[in-house]
Amino acid sequence: MKLSSLKGIGQKTEQLFTKAGITDTSQLPYYYPRSYDIYKEPVLISEIDEDGIYTLYLSIASDVEVKPMKKLTITTVFAVDEQNERIKLTWFNMPFMKGALRRGYRYMVRGRVVCRGSLVSMEQPKLYTAAEYELKLHYIQPIYPLVKGLTNNMVTKAVTQYFAMQNNPEEMEYLPKELIERYELKPLYEAIKYIHFPRGINEMQESRKRLAFDEFFGFMMKLENLKSQRTYLENECMIHEGGYAARLISELPYQLTEPQRKAYDEMVADMSGKHVMNRLIQGDVGSGKTIIAVLALLNAVEAGFQGALMAPTEVLAKQHYDTVCELLKKHEFPVTPVLLVGSMSASQKKKAHEQIKDGTADIIIGTNALIQEKVEYNNLGFVVTDEQHRFGVNQRGGLARKGGHPHVCVMSATPIPRTLAIILYGDLDISIINAMPVGRLPIKNAVVGEEYRPNAYRFIMNQAALGHQAYVICPMVEDNEISESENVTDYTVELRKNLPGLTVEGLHGQMAADTKNDIMGRFAKGEIQVLVSTTVIEVGINVPNATVMLIENAEKFGLAQLHQLRGRVGRGNAQSYCIFVSTSKKEEAKQRLDIIGKSNDGFYIAEQDLKLRGPGDFFGIRQSGDMSFTLADIYTDADMLKKAKDCADYIIENNLQNTLKKAFSQNDVML
Incomplete structure (x- = not known):
């Protein structure tokens, strides 16, 4: 049903909803509040x-x-x-x-x-x-994510009208009654209704638990589908360690760490074994995952196959391309790399497509442009996806389906506790790189109050005088009427006053892709000294010259995400620093920030994050990007993740076909 059929929604208001991603009334119940205002x-x-x-x-x-x-x-x-x-x-x-x-x-x-x-x-x-x-x-007011011109009141009225029109709400449910009772779940319609208009905090928590379960359940069903298709596929792309990789290892200016060597050996064994490789390489930020992927790509090329590397952003794809080109040139390997990203001109894309199709392209590096229908591979034998949590389950298999049955390697810099990783990556074997390269200086951390801010500004000025660069993570937006772009713009103006003489630019998620790429590219070249950003820089930029990160309102981020943000510095040879500014006086916030202030170990931090976050800890703006879930969080909702896995296993083992069909249909709407 069209939105214009609702009372109070004319053409202009309908256009505002479209900008927010809502084009039909059926999407309204899944436009969840981002937070709540409780009287x-x-x-x-x-x-x-x-x-x-x-x-x-x-x-x-x-x-x-x-x-x-x-x-x-x-x-x-x-x-x-x-x-x-x-x-x-x-x-x-x-x-x-x-x-x-x-x-x-x-x-x-x-x-x-x-x-x-x-x-x-x-x-x-x-x-x-x-x-x-x-x-x-005690009234609980839902606060929705907005675009400019769209008010919270407009969304609230539209959602209210949607629920008033429902005659058969029980039809939303896709799980049998016995499973709802077994896993102590709220009925689906009630959960969706009361996530918008809860009558109390407990009802809001129970509704959110059910919806988190549904997101995880849909993920698990798709994961099981992938697993059933790929687990026992015979290896049609026999790839052994070749001379290129062996020579590169011997000529590197550093030795591979023991975990790097182990991960590489496991990949070599997989790719030369009986079955197709499906492996996750999980390594902390800066632990050296990329070089392992490059070695495996060289093995694939030397064995006569093409290799592909897919990154989540154009900037990261271009950086990978530059790194590979530099290595190939330095070591004189007769290998042809090709870049394919969305911002390339039509003629550039056409040439890349031709090289990929006729086989002159040996290593293909790009974004999700690599899985578009028009891209035809000549002999794809090995696929790497970088920063996997930025891709959905469908994309995970998308690139692999471009070949016959290529080997698949997934790289993630998001340290996830092993108990959860086994569930989330159930279709993959797991290698962990849990040591940093020899000689890498650990980041120095400081957890401070806002009274320290002038000192932080002076420190950034001093680092800039030494030729270094800095990131400043903008305070999180809490005011319902202030957009992310306005927040970044205002803070950038303020920083320019406090950092005289420095080139300060802002970056936020509402910018056009080419604008974001341009700003990140200029920062990577050193043309921008201070980059003011939201968490959009969490993944997708590698600037070894950046030595300072200042994170405002640090108490409002999860520990795992703070660690990801911090990973943007400490990537070069110079000493790097991370300053966490907190405005909270609560003991809980102090306890959490003390953990990240005293440790640079992402796996330790992830375990602590899992222990500290309670099932009700979901108020405020959700900033986590883990696994691309809309509402669920792998840390806060770890109990729901385990229940969803158990439920998916039960349905598949008992061959409940009707439930399966309805589950896929329902989760296609929700995910």
Whole structure:
């Protein structure tokens, strides 16, 4: 059904929903809230230990002051709570508040509180009488991801209308009643409805658990399908260790680490064995996975086959291409590499397609352009996908299907606890590279409060004076009305003031692909000294000259993701540094950041992340990119992951065909 059939949605509003990825009413229930605004009990100012949304019962303690500025009007007043603690209230472009406030009167005041030393302030607060707020108390407001022009109220109204139209909600369910009871799951329709409009925190948690289960279950079903197709395939591409790889190993300016050598030997054994290789190489950031892939690619070429390497971003694909070209030239290997990415011109793509088809291309490197229908391989024998968690399960098999039955290697720099890795990569054998190259300097870490920020800026200036570069990860967006792009732009402007003389540029996920590639390319060339970014740089850029990373609001990221971000520095020979800035005073946040501040071991950090995250720890903006799930998180929802695996196994073992068909159909909608 068209969105325009809903009340209040005209052509312009429909276009806004389309920009957000919603083109039909059937997609509305799966447009999950990104967070929730919960109307909690009022607190005292002395009880506030970090910035956030609070409700205070205040008495107006000063006259209202209205200051007209060039582009806005600022209205301020001071108020006190029952302990006589003071707070400054500020409104922008709302001069009429002067007439709404009376000195000595008491109001329920709700808004974002910011603590800066002894000054406590609240911006754009809303006023309620005690009776009005009593009616709001414990109400849970869904907060949706938005595009410019689309408001939270628009989405809420559309989703409300969708649920009002449902006559047979039980038809959504695809699992038999016995399995719903066995795994203690909420019925699917209830879970979807109450993830949007929960009547309490417990109901919200139970709804989210069910939907996390469904995402994992769909993933497992597709994984089992891949596994059944590939596990026992006979090896049609016999590839042994050749002279190229052996010579490269002997001529490298460093020795392979023991885990690198073990992973390489396992690949050689697989590729020359009875069955097709399906192997995951899991290694920490900077542990040397790429050289192992290059060695295997050389073996494939020397055995008469083509090899392909697929990266998640154009920048990373180009960097891999440059690395391979440099190695081939330096060691004089008669091997032809070809690059294929989306931004290439039509003539460049045509030439690449011809070289791939006629076999003159030996090693093909690119993005998901490598799995497009028009790309025909001459004799594909080996496939590598880099940073696997950025690709879905369908893409994992997409490149492999381009050949007959090529060997498959998946590389991931996301350290996942082995118990979860075995489930998530059930169709793959696993090699782990858990040692860093000899001579690599460990990153020096500092966990600091926001009062340290001026020192951090001076440190970045000093590193820039030495010829180095820095990343600054932008504070996470919490205001529902502020877009990611506006947040990065504002912070970039602020940094330019604090880092005079340095070239500072911003990067965010809402930019066009060619713009992002251009900025990352300029940073890689050293033309940009400080790159302000969201987590879009977590994967896809390798700049050895970058020695500093400053992460704002570090307490709001998962430990595994903080480690991934930190991995953008420490990739060269110079000493590198990571500064984690936290605004939280909570003991839990301190405990978590202490772990990453004291360790550079991604596998240890991942295990600790799994232990620390509770099943209810999902409030706030979800920033994790693990496995491309929309709502589920492999750490927070580890229990649901195990249940989904068990359920998928049960359905397949008992050949419940009807359930299987319905499960695939339902998860195609949800995933």
